[in-house]
Amino acid sequence: MSIFEYAPAPESRSIVDVRPNYGLFIDGEFTDGTGAPLKTVNPATEEVLSEVATGSDEDVDRAVRAARRAFTRVWGPMRPADRGKYLFRIARLLQERAREFAVLETLDNGKPIRESRDVDVPLAAAHFFYHAGWADKLEHAGLGPAPRPLGVAGQVIPWNFPLLMLAWKVAPALAAGNTVVLKPAETTPLTALLFAEVCRQADLPPGVVNIVPGAGETGRAVISHPDVDKVAFTGSTEVGRSIARAVAGTSKRLTLELGGKAANIVFDDAPVDQAVEGIVRGIFFNQGHVCCAGSRLLVQESVHDDVVAALQRRIGTLRVGDPMDKNTDLGAINSAEQLARIRELTAFGETEGATCWQPEGELPGRGWWFKPTVFTDVSPAHRIARDEVFGPVLSVMTFRTPDEAVAKANNTTYGLSAGIWSEKGSRILSVTSKLRAGVVWANTFNEFDPTSPFGGYKQSGYGREGGRQGLAAYLQGDN
Amino acid sequence: MTHVLDPSALTGAGSLTGPLPDPFADVTRSEDAFRAFLHGLPGVDQVGAENRVKVLGTRSIKTTAKAWAIDTAISMVDLTTLEGSDTPGKVRSLAAKARRPDPEDPGCPPVAAVCVYGDLAGVAKQALAGTDIKVAAVATAFPSGRASRAVKLADVQDAVGQGADEIDMVIDRGAFLAGRYLDVFEEIVAVKEACGSAHLKVILETGELVTLDAVRRASWLAMLAGGDFIKTSTGKISPAATLPVCLVMLEAVRDFRAATGRQVGVKPAGGIRTTKDAVKHLVLVNETAGADWLSPDWFRFGASSLLNDLLLQRQKLRTGHYSGPDHVSVD
Numbered sequence: 105m106s107i108f109e110y111a112p113a114p115e116s117r118s119i120v121d122v123r124p125n126y127g128l129f130i131d132g133e134f135t136d137g138t139g140a141p142l143k144t145v146n147p148a149t150e151e152v153l154s155e156v157a158t159g160s161d162e163d164v165d166r167a168v169r170a171a172r173r174a175f176t177r178v179w180g181p182m183r184p185a186d187r188g189k190y191l192f193r194i195a196r197l198l199q200e201r202a203r204e205f206a207v208l209e210t211l212d213n214g215k216p217i218r219e220s221r222d223v224d225v226p227l228a229a230a231h232f233f234y235h236a237g238w239a240d241k242l243e244h245a246g247l248g249p250a251p252r253p254l255g256v257a258g259q260v261i262p263w264n265f266p267l268l269m270l271a272w273k274v275a276p277a278l279a280a281g282n283t284v285v286l287k288p289a290e291t292t293p294l295t296a297l298l299f300a301e302v303c304r305q306a307d308l309p310p311g312v313v314n315i316v317p318g319a320g321e322t323g324r325a326v327i328s329h330p331d332v333d334k335v336a337f338t339g340s341t342e343v344g345r346s347i348a349r350a351v352a353g354t355s356k357r358l359t360l361e362l363g364g365k366a367a368n369i370v371f372d373d374a375p376v377d378q379a380v381e382g383i384v385r386g387i388f389f390n391q392g393h394v395c396c397a398g399s400r401l402l403v404q405e406s407v408h409d410d411v412v413a414a415l416q417r418r419i420g421t422l423r424v425g426d427p428m429d430k431n432t433d434l435g436a437i438n439s440a441e442q443l444a445r446i447r448e449l450t451a452f453g454e455t456e457g458a459t460c461w462q463p464e465g466e467l468p469g470r471g472w473w474f475k476p477t478v479f480t481d482v483s484p485a486h487r488i489a490r491d492e493v494f495g496p497v498l499s500v501m502t503f504r505t506p507d508e509a510v511a512k513a514n515n516t517t518y519g520l521s522a523g524i525w526s527e528k529g530s531r532i533l534s535v536t537s538k539l540r541a542g543v544v545w546a547n548t549f550n551e552f553d554p555t556s557p558f559g560g561y562k563q564s565g566y567g568r569e570g571g572r573q574g575l576a577a578y579l580q581g582d583n
Numbered sequence: 584m585t586h587v588l589d590p591s592a593l594t595g596a597g598s599l600t601g602p603l604p605d606p607f608a609d610v611t612r613s614e615d616a617f618r619a620f621l622h623g624l625p626g627v628d629q630v631g632a633e634n635r636v637k638v639l640g641t642r643s644i645k646t647t648a649k650a651w652a653i654d655t656a657i658s659m660v661d662l663t664t665l666e667g668s669d670t671p672g673k674v675r676s677l678a679a680k681a682r683r684p685d686p687e688d689p690g691c692p693p694v695a696a697v698c699v700y701g702d703l704a705g706v707a708k709q710a711l712a713g714t715d716i717k718v719a720a721v722a723t724a725f726p727s728g729r730a731s732r733a734v735k736l737a738d739v740q741d742a743v744g745q746g747a748d749e750i751d752m753v754i755d756r757g758a759f760l761a762g763r764y765l766d767v768f769e770e771i772v773a774v775k776e777a778c779g780s781a782h783l784k785v786i787l788e789t790g791e792l793v794t795l796d797a798v799r800r801a802s803w804l805a806m807l808a809g810g811d812f813i814k815t816s817t818g819k820i821s822p823a824a825t826l827p828v829c830l831v832m833l834e835a836v837r838d839f840r841a842a843t844g845r846q847v848g849v850k851p852a853g854g855i856r857t858t859k860d861a862v863k864h865l866v867l868v869n870e871t872a873g874a875d876w877l878s879p880d881w882f883r884f885g886a887s888s889l890l891n892d893l894l895l896q897r898q899k900l901r902t903g904h905y906s907g908p909d910h911v912s913v914d
Contacts, residue, residue, distance in 0.1 A: 375628040421870050
């Protein structure tokens with residue numbers, strides 16, 4: 105206990121009006137769904153927030169037909185500059201209603217309000233602003249003089265960044281002239297439905313954006329619908345594989361953004377205090393529910409003890425608890441199912457011989473929680489060094505030379521991201537060019553920007569999102 | 584001490600008497616060794632340091648925590664006047680304010696110290712007689728430090744003779760930037776000796792050192808030389824105290840205590856004008872060096888106008904509404 109105890113500073117939830125029921129958003133209207141409704145829960149309290157309709161095959165079909173109609177009659181033929189205006193309007197509305205979105209995201213997802221307020225929502229708006237600018241400049245995207253939209257995009261997004269992943273999917277699709285049917289994650293549908301209200305507020309033509317909540321079945325209906333031209337998925341590698349199988353042999357275009365097991369490499373000349381911050385940000389940002397999380401810490405052996413000691417001291421200052429408190433650093437685990445998976449994998453860590461460390465402190469009695477956890481004495485053969493935990497669990501390994509660091513960093517079936525910490529510019533350039541990962545951060549981690557393409561190698565998926573490269577997923581060049 | 588055997592060791596032999604803490608006993612054996620040591624400290628990534636203070640700047644300090652922070656901040660203020668126009672009258676008025684910052688509320692804690700030029704230290708001492716409030720005097724040809732060693736030491740001795748409890752010295756930034764670290768070190772050691780029992784605060788003038796790497800090196804240099812406090816600025820150079828600089832200095836005192844067992848204080852000075860700024864600094868202390876530094880013995884604010892803002896915020900918490908500038912005294 106510090107003599108300086110921060111009094112509770114809860115963000116007010118009165119800004120957002122969570123309705124007891126939500127429907128599907130199809131063709132510009134909220135409608136009933138014919139699937140079994142789902143209950144969405146606040147993971148920090150286990151309180152039921154709302155009952156949400158889900159989409160059956162027929163509902164998905166209705167949504168795809170609405171999207172097709174909007175594509176052929178309105179959105180496709182529209183002047184590109186006018187499409188841009190709608191996107192700018194949506195971006196501005198996201199900013200105007202930012203607090204509402206942040207509070208709702210935190211209630212539904214369990215992430216700290218500081219992150220939803222300072223990261224998720226501003227970045228979501230930034231993605232719309234960025235792509236709004238592209239709408240009338242597509243001939244400069246490097247895809248030929250007159251690239252054309254693909255048609256209807258079926259998009260399935262995960263629960264870790266519900267609104268942000270929606271923005272990553274919807275903004276480029278719309279900017280390129282496509283219409284979308286989007287399925288939010290089963291446990292976090294609420295901000296997508298609030299986004300549907302924003303679409304109405306922006307007078308977006310009906311059918312351009314359709315949102316159909318549901319579980320795996322609904323997702324399957326979206327991606328396998330014959331009139332969908334393009335499938336975009338972010339989520340687990342396992343589901344991604346089944347989607348690739350389902351889409352194989354059709355004319356659908358596919359992008360997948362899947363799991364990761366990123367290496368965060370700390371050299372002995374690293375700026376230690378900032379590296380420690382970066383390690384914390386790499387693995388404890390969003391409770392580690394981040395596909396590009398820096399879950400494998402590779403530390404040069406000569407500084408291992410110092411770095412681990414500094415890291416543990418820093419983790420001791422992390423504030424774990426009520427996600428609505430503005431001073432919380434680590435919130436709730438999104439679902440009981442995910443908590444069970446984290447527990448299962450960390451149990452392997454101990455039985456396989458790694459040393460587990462967690463800070464002192466109590467977790468809240470209700471809700472789903474997991475303490476920030478550091479495993480040392482981890483061998484590259486251990487499951488916690490190979491499997492994606494998708495939780496606040498860090499595995500620490502050592503290396504002796506830059507070559508060994510690169511070899512160990514690349515020794516994974518994934519390849520989404522990596523980080524490197526060194527004060528030596530030439531080493532940074534040399535190591536980053538050898539890392540097989542879609543995103544490599546130098547002296548920072550988990551830094552995102554709509555201008556920067558994001559995507560993976562190997563089982564982390566294919567295709568890029570964001571930047572000029574991301575547009576290619578939603579356009580066909582001249583051929 | 585082993586280092587005097589080294590022929591390339593200190594010039595002006597004999598002036599260096601401060602024993603170095605154990606793990607660093609030989610780092611000042613030569614200019615080269617000292618440079619190697621200071622340059623071997625881990626670097627500071629500017630962008631990362633700025634990010635860290637930005638996140639800590641979002642901490643929301645409310646109700647009871649805010650009340651505690653305001654009273655603690657008041658008790659950490661070195662109430663300062665460092666003008667050519669300072670007079671005994673001005674210093675006495677400041678001393679009265681230091682004793683009882685809020686005339687309307689006897690429950691308001693006194694400040695930590697009154698900080699003046701050396702020639703007025705005697706006036707301040709007299710005006711503060713019978714209190715625990717310290718008299719701090721700036722010395723060593725403050726603020727530029729451009730004078731000979733003899734003049735600087737005479738300046739210190741004069742201030743101590745007038746009754747100063749604390750001496751705020753400036754380092755020789757010219758020597759530091761020229762890479763003559765041992766000169767800077769030696770001078771601090773000599774000043775420390777001249778201080779006798781007075782506490783020594785070492786002003787790094789970080790606005791002239793510019794990089795955070797230099798701030799970390801200067802912090803270690805000052806701590807190794809025996810400074811009781813490291814202080815950011817004179818207040819005469821802009822930028823003065825900034826949060827990233829304070830972060831790096833807090834990391835330095837934290838690491839120094841971990842390595843040597845000796846605790847050194849930190850004093851940001853200049854540019855801290857609002858309660859919000861002060862609270863941000865306290866959060867930074869709490870989450871960087873830790874709660875052991877949350878006392879006037881280990882953390883001070885060098886400020887003048889800050890105190891009135893703290894008092895206004897304190898009144899607001901007590902009464903529920905903002906009063907006006909006429910509800911705090913003009914000094």
